[in-house]
Amino acid sequence: MTDPHLFADSGGDLRGTVTYASLCAVLDHYRDSDWQADLVVVTGDLIQDDSPEAYEHFCRLLGALGLDVHRVPGNHDIRALMQAALAEPPFQYCASLQTGNWLITGIDSCVTGQAGGHLAAAELDRLDAVIAESDVPNVMVCLHHPPVPMGSKWLDTVGLDNGEEFLNRVTASGKVRLAIFGHVHQPYDADHGGTRIIGTPSTCRQFAQGSDDFAVDDNPPAYRRISLHADGSYNHELVWLPT
Numbered sequence: 593m594t595d596p597h598l599f600a601d602s603g604g605d606l607r608g609t610v611t612y613a614s615l616c617a618v619l620d621h622y623r624d625s626d627w628q629a630d631l632v633v634v635t636g637d638l639i640q641d642d643s644p645e646a647y648e649h650f651c652r653l654l655g656a657l658g659l660d661v662h663r664v665p666g667n668h669d670i671r672a673l674m675q676a677a678l679a680e681p682p683f684q685y686c687a688s689l690q691t692g693n694w695l696i697t698g699i700d701s702c703v704t705g706q707a708g709g710h711l712a713a714a715e716l717d718r719l720d721a722v723i724a725e726s727d728v729p730n731v732m733v734c735l736h737h738p739p740v741p742m743g744s745k746w747l748d749t750v751g752l753d754n755g756e757e758f759l760n761r762v763t764a765s766g767k768v769r770l771a772i773f774g775h776v777h778q779p780y781d782a783d784h785g786g787t788r789i790i791g792t793p794s795t796c797r798q799f800a801q802g803s804d805d806f807a808v809d810d811n812p813p814a815y816r817r818i819s820l821h822a823d824g825s826y827n828h829e830l831v832w833l834p835t
C-alpha cells in the first residue's frame with residue numbers, strides 16, 4: 593500500500609478525503625478478506641503534516657496487523673521523524689529481506705525539499721551491491737517515485753529525474769522482476785525491458801490519470817496484493833475499496 597498521508601489530527605483530510613479513516617478502511621478491507629499477506633510494503637508519503645504524531649498513528653495502525661512493515665520515504669516524509677518513530681521491528685526502513693527465492697529491497701528516491709525524486713549515485717550503487725550480494729534469482733525493488741513517465745504533464749515534472757539510469761541498472765542485473773512505486777496516486781502497470789513496473793493508487797485521495805494539470809478524481813482508496821512465486825513468476829491484483 594502507499595501514500596496514506598496521515599495527519600496528527602485524525603480528522604485531517606487530503607482534498608476532501610479523511611486520510612486516517614481511509615487508511616483504516618483499507619486495513620479493514622484487508623482483514624475482512626480471505627487473502628492473507630506475509631508482509632506489508634508501504635512506498636512512501638506516510639504523513640502529510642510533518643508531525644511525529646502522524647507517524648505514531650501509522651505505527652499503531654500498521655503495527656496492529658502483526659506483520660513486518662517495509663517502508664521507503666516519500667517526498668512528504670521527514671526522514672529523521674520517520675526513522676525515529678518507526679525504528680523498531682516490525683518496521684523496516686529501506687531494508688532488504690530475503691524470502692524464499694526472492695529479495696525484496698527498498699531504496700530512497702527522495703530529495704529533501706523537492707517533490708520530484710532522484711536516485712543518488714550512492715543509493716544506486718547500494719542497490720547494485722544488495723542485488724549482487726544476494727544469492728537469490730529474483731528481486732522486487734520498492735521506491736516512492738515512478739521510474740517511468742506517467743503521461744501526465746504535471747506529474748512528470750515531479751517524477752524520478754534519473755529513472756532511465758535506474759531501469760538500465762535493474763535490467764543489467766538480470767534479476768529484478770518487479771519495481772513498485774507510489775507517489776502518483778493512480779494505477780500503473782507495464783513491462784520495461786523485462787522488469788514489471790507497477791504503481792499503486794493511494795490509500796486516500798487519487799489523482800486524475802493523464803491530466804496535464806494537477807487534478808484529483810473520485811476513485812476510491814486502494815491497495816495491491818502481490819504474490820511472489822518460487823519460480824520467479826508473480827501475480828498482482830489492484831483492489832479498489834467498494835464505494
Ligand SMILES: [Fe+2]
Nearest residue numbers: 595637666775
Ligand atoms: Fe503522495
